[in-house]
Amino acid sequence: MLKYIIRRLAMLIPVLLGVSILAFSLMQLIPGDPARSMLGEKATESQLMQLREEMGLNDPYIVQYGRFLGSVLQGDLGESIKSKEDISVELLNRLPATIELTMFAMILAIVVGILAGVIAAVKQYSWFDNLSMTGALFGVSLPIFWLGLMMIWLFSVKLGILPASGRLSNDVELNTITNFYLLDSILTGNWVAFKDVFTHLLMPGVALGTIPMAIIARMTRSSMLEVMKQDYIRTANAKGLARHLIVFRHALKNAFLPVLTVIGLQFGLLLGGAVLTETIFSWPGVGRYVYLAVLGRDYPVVQGAILIIAIIFVLVNLITDILYKYFDPRISYN
Amino acid sequence: MSAEPHISPPQLEVSKPKAHPKSSSLWLDALSRLVKSKTSFIGLCLILLLILTAIFAPVIATYDPTEVQLLDRYQAPSSEHWLGTDELGRDIFSRIVYGSRISIQVGVIAVGISAIVGILLGGIAGYFGRWVDQIIMRIIDILMAFPSILLAIALVAVLGPSLTNAMIAVGIVGVPQFARIVRSTVLSVKETEYIEAARAIGAKSNRILFQHVLPNCTAPIIVQATLGIGTAILDAAGLSFLGLGAQPPAPEWGAMLSDGRAALQTSPWVITFPGIAIFLVVLAFNLFGDGLRDALDPRLKQ
Numbered sequence: 074m075l076k077y078i079i080r081r082l083a084m085l086i087p088v089l090l091g092v093s094i095l096a097f098s099l100m101q102l103i104p105g106d107p108a109r110s111m112l113g114e115k116a117t118e119s120q121l122m123q124l125r126e127e128m129g130l131n132d133p134y135i136v137q138y139g140r141f142l143g144s145v146l147q148g149d150l151g152e153s154i155k156s157k158e159d160i161s162v163e164l165l166n167r168l169p170a171t172i173e174l175t176m177f178a179m180i181l182a183i184v185v186g187i188l189a190g191v192i193a194a195v196k197q198y199s200w201f202d203n204l205s206m207t208g209a210l211f212g213v214s215l216p217i218f219w220l221g222l223m224m225i226w227l228f229s230v231k232l233g234i235l236p237a238s239g240r241l242s243n244d245v246e247l248n249t250i251t252n253f254y255l256l257d258s259i260l261t262g263n264w265v266a267f268k269d270v271f272t273h274l275l276m277p278g279v280a281l282g283t284i285p286m287a288i289i290a291r292m293t294r295s296s297m298l299e300v301m302k303q304d305y306i307r308t309a310n311a312k313g314l315a316r317h318l319i320v321f322r323h324a325l326k327n328a329f330l331p332v333l334t335v336i337g338l339q340f341g342l343l344l345g346g347a348v349l350t351e352t353i354f355s356w357p358g359v360g361r362y363v364y365l366a367v368l369g370r371d372y373p374v375v376q377g378a379i380l381i382i383a384i385i386f387v388l389v390n391l392i393t394d395i396l397y398k399y400f401d402p403r404i405s406y407n
Numbered sequence: 408m409s410a411e412p413h414i415s416p417p418q419l420e421v422s423k424p425k426a427h428p429k430s431s432s433l434w435l436d437a438l439s440r441l442v443k444s445k446t447s448f449i450g451l452c453l454i455l456l457l458i459l460t461a462i463f464a465p466v467i468a469t470y471d472p473t474e475v476q477l478l479d480r481y482q483a484p485s486s487e488h489w490l491g492t493d494e495l496g497r498d499i500f501s502r503i504v505y506g507s508r509i510s511i512q513v514g515v516i517a518v519g520i521s522a523i524v525g526i527l528l529g530g531i532a533g534y535f536g537r538w539v540d541q542i543i544m545r546i547i548d549i550l551m552a553f554p555s556i557l558l559a560i561a562l563v564a565v566l567g568p569s570l571t572n573a574m575i576a577v578g579i580v581g582v583p584q585f586a587r588i589v590r591s592t593v594l595s596v597k598e599t600e601y602i603e604a605a606r607a608i609g610a611k612s613n614r615i616l617f618q619h620v621l622p623n624c625t626a627p628i629i630v631q632a633t634l635g636i637g638t639a640i641l642d643a644a645g646l647s648f649l650g651l652g653a654q655p656p657a658p659e660w661g662a663m664l665s666d667g668r669a670a671l672q673t674s675p676w677v678i679t680f681p682g683i684a685i686f687l688v689v690l691a692f693n694l695f696g697d698g699l700r701d702a703l704d705p706r707l708k709q
Contacts, residue, residue, distance in 0.1 A: 091549035102565045210446075210697075214690035216641055218648050219664055219682030226675045345554030349645055353668075363557070364649060367564040379561045383553045 077398060081391055088387060096380040097141050100372055101134065111154050111370055124154075150377035155369050160377040164359060168381075169252035170240060171351070171358035175343040177255075177274050178282035183336060186286040187325075190293025190332075194301065195320055205290060212287025217346055221280040221353040228276060236273050238355035245269045277354040281346050285339035292335045296328040330401055337393030341386045433626070433703070440702040447698020453691030461507040470498035472505040473656040481674040491676040493666060495656075499677065502658035503684050509659045510688055513574055513643040514636035520578025521639075522632055525585020526621065532586065533593030534616045544590070547583045555580040556642055563651040570643075570659070573652035577642045581635055588631055592624040626703040633699055637692030644685050660685045 103110050108124045116124075125131055129140060144151065150160040189209070193202040229237035240254055241247060247266040250257050255274065258267035300306065301324055309319045351360035359378055366374035441447055460467060469489070476496030484491040490499040532543035550558070562576035563569075596602065597620055605615050644661030646652040653659030655666075660681040667677030 087545065088548055088552055091545065092552050095549055095553070099561055099565050102562070104567065210693065211686075211690065214637065214641075214686055214693050216644055216648075216661070216664075216682060216685045216689070218645060218661075219678065219685065222664065222668065222671060222678050223682065226671055226678075230672050230675075341554040342556075343554075345556035345558075345560075348557060348560060349648065352649065363560065367560060367649070367651065370564075372565065375561055375564050379553060379557055382557060386554055387552050 074398070078395055081394060085387060085391060089384065092383045092387065093142055093145060093380065094138065096376050096383065097138050099376060099379075103372065107372070111372060145380065150380070151373045153366075153371050153374050155371045160374055163362065163374075164378060164381055166252070167357060167359045167362050170254075170356060171344075171347050171360060173253045173255060174274065174277055174281065174350070174356060174358060175340070175347060177278040178343055179285065179336070179340065181278055182282040182286035182289055182339070186289030187293050187332065189286075190290040191297055191320060191325060193290070193294045194297035197298065202294075206294065209287040209290045212283050213291075215283055217280050217283060218349045218353055220283060221276065221350060224276045224280060225353070235276055237276075240270065240273050240357060241266070242269050242273075277350050277356055280353070281343055281350045284342060284346070285336075288335055288339060289332060292332050293328065296331045297324060300324045300328040326400075330397065333393060333397055333400065337390050340389045344382050344386055437626075437699075437702040441698055444698045444701065446694050447702070450691045450694025450696075450698060453687060454695055457507055457511065457688055457691065460504055461511050464504050464508060468498075468501035468504045470501040472497065472502045472658040474498075481670060481677070483674070484676055490680045491674070493663070493677050494670060497656075497658075499663070499680055502663060503660065503680055506658040506660045506663070506681070506684065507688075509570070509653060509657065510640050510644075510685075513570070513577070514640045514692070517574045517577040517639040517643065518581065518632050518635045520575065521581030521635060522585050522628065524578075525582045526589050526624070526628065528582065529586035529589030530593055530616055530621055530624075533590035534597055534612070534620060540590075543586070547586050550580070551583045553580075556645060559642055559646060560649065560651065563646055568651040568654065570647075570653040570657065573643050573646045576646070577639050580642075581639060584631055584635065585628065588627050589621075589624050592627055593620050596620050596623045630696060630700045630703060633692055634696035637689040637696065640692070641685065641689050 100107060106121070108121045108128070108130060109116060112120055112124060129137055132140075148161055150164070152159055153163065189205040193199075193205045196202055224235075225237045228235040236242065245266050247254060247258060247263060247270075248261050250260055254270040255267065258264070258270055306319060306324055309323050314323075347356075347358060347360035348363055349360070350356065351358045352364045355361065359382065363375060363378045365371075366378065474497060476492070479488070479492050479496035480494060482488050482492040482496070488498050488500065490503065492498055493502070528543050528547070532540040553561075559573070559576040559580050562579060563572050566572040566575070593616075602615060602619055605619050610619075643652055644659070644664075647659045647661030648665045650662075650665060653662050655662065663681040664678050664685075667674070667681070670677055
């Protein structure tokens with residue numbers, strides 16, 4: 074197992090190098106003069122020259138890339154053109170908010186998705202199967218930004234039961250330790266804050282989790298149907314094993330592998346979807362940071378943020394592969 | 408027929424396929440399965456409705472989609488303005504009707520880009536194998552390391568916000584799907600005997616690839632393209648919602664949602680209907696694409 078993990082880590086190096094080349098090359102796609110595009114039409118020639126010099130835009134491509142890679146390896150993503158803040162620090166400050174939101178959405182999607190998928194498969198062609206699969210089909214077709222807005226209208230504007238934006242109400246105190254607010258409120262035993270953070274997470278979490286939930290439900294159902302047809306399930310039935318033991322112990326364990334792959338891939342969707350969701354719910358995470366940087370043409374921020382998110386996504390896929398091997402030792406990757 | 412013995416004479420066996428010559432065609436078989444599926448039929452009807460709406464937009468629309476009527480701002484749905492008006496008094500129904508043209512354009516062009524580039528890359532990688540395959544597939548791996556909508560956002564951010572650039576960006580992030588599907592199909596097709604035969608009579612590589620190998624990938628490509636149009640429309644609407652796609656005053660559905668955000672509290676209809684339009688169109692392509700997949704590959708059907 075350890076050997077396998079080490080080999081997989083070694084295989085990551087070329088992918089991560091490629092990711093860094095692509096993130097770096099994005100800047101080269103800026104039409105015309107990047108310096109002018111960043112500073113705007115009013116910039117004087119000396120300001121432009123200063124920025125080109127600062128950013129090393131006069132050097133050859135390969136030298137620029139080498140310098141970029143060197144700084145990235147030291148954890149330095151440069152500074153924002155607009156605010157002059159250190160991008161690595163800004164990203165680190167915002168990552169917990171995004172990870173908390175995506176984890177919440179993912180857990181929601183996994184729990185509801187797998188449960189719905191299992192029940193739909195066990196009771197195939199029942200009203201529950203039809204209802205949940207229709208729901209799943211609708212779920213994958215929903216624009217999440219629209220779903221988010223409609224939820225805000227219903228739950229915040231009309232009913233006034235859920236907050237429409239942010240992570241925490243202004244009048245609620247919370248001592249932050251990890252910057253994962255839900256965790257912090259538990260660690261400090263602050264239940265008022267816990268409830269507040271939870272209600273803030275609910276709508277963006279549901280909006281972000283809908284598509285993965287639908288996809289996981291469909292995958293679980295088809296995978297379960299496949300497994301439930303097999304001989305060992307019939308044997309388990311024949312020997313009179315309790316139904317719930319067959320479904321959850323015997324069938325789901327084997328049906329889970331394809332679902333696991335889907336879960337790994339859905340993380341990418343969540344990290345991307347976070348830009349839309351965080352924008353709608355004014356969630357102070359990386360997604361909103363990217364959005365504001367795009368609007369402000371703050372290219373180094375866009376570059377740094379997508380590099381970090383791609384690295385996170387690559388690592389999540391690595392973890393999925395390792396879990397895959399853990400769950401199914403029959404698989405060898407030679 | 409039931410009166411016949413179990414073991415029939417050989418000539419009877421042979422005559423059977425002749426009696427149903429149609430069933431020998433993959434496409435006709437698929438078509439008959441497709442029409443039988445209720446859900447894919449609904450999808451097809453919705454797609455036809457979308458196309459007809461786009462063609463006859465000037466006839467269906469009750470107002471000019473970009474006509475500003477400041478006195479009629481934020482009118483609730485009524486007999487005069489069926490779906491209400493927006494912040495500039497423009498008729499939402501007419502804007503949605505005209506927006507169908509943008510959606511079709513976005514879906515077809517973006518998927519066209521993905522398909523052309525993806526088929527070429529996947530075909531070349533699968534057919535030539537070895538280092539060509541290695542290089543192309545590593546590039547595809549790198550593209551797939553980025554969450555697709557995020558890569559599209561970054562691409563449009565550097566190229567500059569516009570509908571054209573949004574279509575290019577959504578097209579580029581869709582390339583890996585096509586490349587991988589085509590590569591795996593090519594890998595299995597190129598081992599077949601008729602390809603060996605083509606090579607034996609001295610056909611050149613590009614002729615074998617384009618005349619003999621790629622036509623066999625048509626079915627999976629069509630399925631991917633249909634499902635891809637739904638995703639492309641959804642992603643492009645997301646980009647426009649963020650202000651990176653269609654620019655005002657274009658009646659693009661995602662942009663309309665973005666415009667309506669300011670009046671969410673007082674005029675919810677401004678965001679309700681464009682969202683339903685996006686949802687129905689994406690649903691249509693998903694239903695039809697799922698139906699096509701089941702019809703073209705009955706083994707996958709659950």
